[in-house]
Amino acid sequence: MAAADTPTILERDSSVYVLDQTRLPGQATMLRLATLEDAAHAIRVMQVRGAPLIGAIAAYGVALGLADDAGDARLDYVIAALAATRPTAVNLHWALARMERVLRESAPATRREIAWREARAIAAEDKAANSAIGVHGMPLLQARQKGKHPIQVMTHCNAGRLATVEHGTALAPVYAAHTAGLPVHVWVSETRPRNQGLLTAWELAEAGVPHTLIADNAAGLLLMQGKVDLVIVGADRIAANGDTANKVGTYLKALAARAHEVPFYVAAPLSTIDFACPSGKEIPIEERSGEELGAGSVPVANPAFDVTPAALITGIISERGVAAAGNLEQWRT
Numbered sequence: 001m002a003a004a005d006t007p008t009i010l011e012r013d014s015s016v017y018v019l020d021q022t023r024l025p026g027q028a029t030m031l032r033l034a035t036l037e038d039a040a041h042a043i044r045v046m047q048v049r050g051a052p053l054i055g056a057i058a059a060y061g062v063a064l065g066l067a068d069d070a071g072d073a074r075l076d077y078v079i080a081a082l083a084a085t086r087p088t089a090v091n092l093h094w095a096l097a098r099m100e101r102v103l104r105e106s107a108p109a110t111r112r113e114i115a116w117r118e119a120r121a122i123a124a125e126d127k128a129a130n131s132a133i134g135v136h137g138m139p140l141l142q143a144r145q146k147g148k149h150p151i152q153v154m155t156h157c158n159a160g161r162l163a164t165v166e167h168g169t170a171l172a173p174v175y176a177a178h179t180a181g182l183p184v185h186v187w188v189s190e191t192r193p194r195n196q197g198l199l200t201a202w203e204l205a206e207a208g209v210p211h212t213l214i215a216d217n218a219a220g221l222l223l224m225q226g227k228v229d230l231v232i233v234g235a236d237r238i239a240a241n242g243d244t245a246n247k248v249g250t251y252l253k254a255l256a257a258r259a260h261e262v263p264f265y266v267a268a269p270l271s272t273i274d275f276a277c278p279s280g281k282e283i284p285i286e287e288r289s290g291e292e293l294g295a296g297s298v299p300v301a302n303p304a305f306d307v308t309p310a311a312l313i314t315g316i317i318s319e320r321g322v323a324a325a326g327n328l329e330q331w332r333t
Contacts, residue, residue, distance in 0.1 A: 050163020137173025159234025
């Protein structure tokens, strides 16, 4: 299967196949998830990344975990095991809560079939939501177009199709613009220490979208030089007040964008908004192993995420449209 045609999720023979993102960009390899443990491991070690994709894989992980036993005790264990994999991405917990709610209402004998059906529904809804994000976000790019010059978009981490079931979040407007024939160029931040910007560069190359990979610390200079028309990033959790957790380094880009009057947008499906979380202060920040920095015995701090205050966000793009970061209540129902 050609890399450009490789789906993010493929269901076959009671197993789920996903692109192993730890092997990208060097090799596009489909990873088989056949058990609960496979799914939990894939989420924990970042073989699958991106909040929407993590949520979908968690849902499939529930279905895989109920293969031989769908009783209440087993359901409790499956939900707990998947919930413990990563703390920040709210889509994980949103998907698990949805799966548990549906399954608790069902008799154990019917739970396995229902779990697969609900997981498929979550995946299909993510695909549709991200397509809508592209539709709502494309006019924001058009508004920044200057003559026939390419629209200059900066992003951070990977919030493209690899981070979702399809289309992406931050990259959905970029793909929509590219498909519509609008000239667009993407500044891709490398996103250390996991170098997830390389995944963005890989998928943009597969899609034929012009792009340039930059060192994380070059972003401020490019914004100061007027080489960026707008910034669009994804999100792992959006608090009720609009404060947004995303890959560490996002906050610095938001500060530089504000300093140079460049619009800064967050793109995410509604499942990423945590209305039970009042503000960014309550968002748990995952601290990953210092081994990812390759610093040997040197003391290391390795937070995986940071929080961008709502005041620095021009707008949030969801499947329902574009809203001010401080005005998300309209999307609660």
